Amino acid sequence: GQQVQQSPASLVLQEGENAELQCNFSSTATRLQWFYQRPGGSLVSLLSNPSGTKHTGRLTSTTVTKERRGSLHISSSQITDSGTYLCAMNSGGSNAKLTFGKGTKLSVKS
Amino acid sequence: AQTIHQWPVAEIKAVGSPLSLGCTIKGKSSPNLYWYWQATGGTLQQLFYSITVGQVESVVQLNLSASRPKDDQFILSTEKLLLSHSGFYLCAWARGGNTGQLYFGEGSKLTVL
Numbered sequence: 001g002q003q004v005q006q007s008p009a010s011l012v013l014q015e016g017e018n019a020e021l022q023c024n025f026s027s028t029a030t031r032l033q034w035f036y037q038r039p040g041g042s043l044v045s046l047l048s049n050p051s052g053t054k055h056t057g058r059l060t061s062t063t064v065t066k067e068r069r070g071s072l073h074i075s076s077s078q079i080t081d082s083g084t085y086l087c088a089m090n091s092g093g094s095n096a097k098l099t100f101g102k103g104t105k106l107s108v109k110s
Numbered sequence: 111a112q113t114i115h116q117w118p119v120a121e122i123k124a125v126g127s128p129l130s131l132g133c134t135i136k137g138k139s140s141p142n143l144y145w146y147w148q149a150t151g152g153t154l155q156q157l158f159y160s161i162t163v164g165q166v167e168s169v170v171q172l173n174l175s176a177s178r179p180k181d182d183q184f185i186l187s188t189e190k191l192l193l194s195h196s197g198f199y200l201c202a203w204a205r206g207g208n209t210g211q212l213y214f215g216e217g218s219k220l221t222v223l
Contacts, residue, residue, distance in 0.1 A: 033211060041148065041198040041217050048211040086154070090212075095167060096142060096204050098212055100154040 002027050004089050006101035013108050019074040021104045023087035030092040032063045032070040037084045037103065046085075047072070077108045112137035116201050116215035123191050123222055131186040131218045133201030141203040143184040144212065145176055149197040160184060196222045 003026040013019055023032060033048040047054050047061035054061045063070040074081055084105050088098040113136045123129060135141050145157040147170075158176035160166045166176045173192060177185045184201055201215040 031211070035214075041200075041219060043200065043214045043217075045211070045213065088154075088212075095156070095159040095169060096144075096212070097156045097159070097169065098146075098154075102153050 002089065002091055002097075002099045004087055004099050004101035006085075006087050006104050008104060009102070010105040011107070013077050013106070015077060015079055015108055015110050017077055017108075019072075019077050019081075019106060021072040021074075021085055021087070021106075023070040023072070023089075023101060025068050025070075025089040025099070027068075027089075027091060029063075029065060029068070029089040031090040032061070033088045033090065033098065034059075034061055034070075034072045035086040035088065037086055039083070043086070074106075077106075079108050079110060082106055082108045112141075112203070112205075112213070114201060114203060114213060114215040116199075116218050118218055119216070120219040121221070123220065125193055125222055126190050128189050129187055129191050129195070129220070131199055131201075131220070133184040133186075133215055135182045135184075135203045138182075138203060138205065140181060141205070143178065144202040144204070145184065145186050146200040146202060146214075147172070147197055148200070149194075152197070154200070158184075158186070191222045193222050196220055 034046040036044040060073040
């Protein structure tokens with residue numbers, strides 16, 4: 001079945017450093033979507049793009065569909081950025097199924 | 111603006127008891143609706159999806175069922191809970207056809223004892 005691999009599994013940064021989160025997927029995706037998962041489990045949708053680069057605030061998502069990879073760049077990290085970041089691949093089809101990765105746990109320290 | 115509401119926020123239930131989780135979407139007609147589940151420490155996975163009222167497709171067999179009684183409502187249920195049903199349940203809707211972005215509710219946490 002479809003698989004999504006995220007790396008690194010965990011990342012520790014000093015406040016102000018940049019973070020680069022990677023996502024590789026096993027089959028053709030129509031869209032990559034990045035989420036922040038709160039400690040209670042709910043999801044915050046961050047960025048979603050089928051290909052190319054998209055920005056919002058300090059976040060940049062880049063998807064290279066033909067190479068089956070994507071990344072999320074967080075610039076000037078803040079302590080409040082700490083948490084789990086999930087990458088999800090939408091492979092289209094009648095169910096628009098999102099296949100999620102296991103996540104990257106980010107810790108930003110002062 | 112569209113809003114998605116899930117209920118209950120959390121449930122603690124006994125093994126063998128029934129369960130019903132609900133989801134309502136406002137501000138969007140004929141949305142595609144989805145149920146996702148995450149076991150504690152596990153990966154989110156899609157359980158069901160529905161494109162129209164009365165039609166639900168199962169993606170993963172977990173001894174759960176889903177129904178869409180109204181255009182804006184999606185229900186997840188079982189008559190007998192198992193320990194393995196514990197976890198976090200998320201409802202989502204999509205705009206823009208099958209390749210569109212998904213929007214998630216706040217989720218329901220289920221603990222089965």
